[in-house]
Amino acid sequence: MHEMWCGTDTSGEPMWHVLTADKDLTLCGVEKREEPGGREKADRHCLPCMKAFQAAMASMKS
Template identity: 40%
Template sequence: MYEMHVGISVSGTGQVWHVVAHGQRATLCGQPLGRDGDTQTDHHCLDCMTAFQRLMQTVEPV
């Protein structure tokens, strides 16, 4: 299972939504998870979304 968490962008220029595998302490792009806080963004981490897309393409349908 995967979750979305807001954190600092890889470039450090603002908050974005990152993809995190359940039970992990880092995002798919490698950013460490910080404290839960402000969720006021509609931006997504392109690196996380690309990695998530690749993961979903390798999963076989049930």
């Protein structure tokens, strides 16, 4: 099962990432740290994470 995590993009803005099974990294390779504080939740998703998640789901169907 995959889990979403609110991290940041390269500019520090909040963004949803997809975590790996061990929940230490994101599918795009970002190390999981604390969620950005003092900000509203993100409404953006990490495109590399979403592409990797889509590929993982497609491979499970095969």
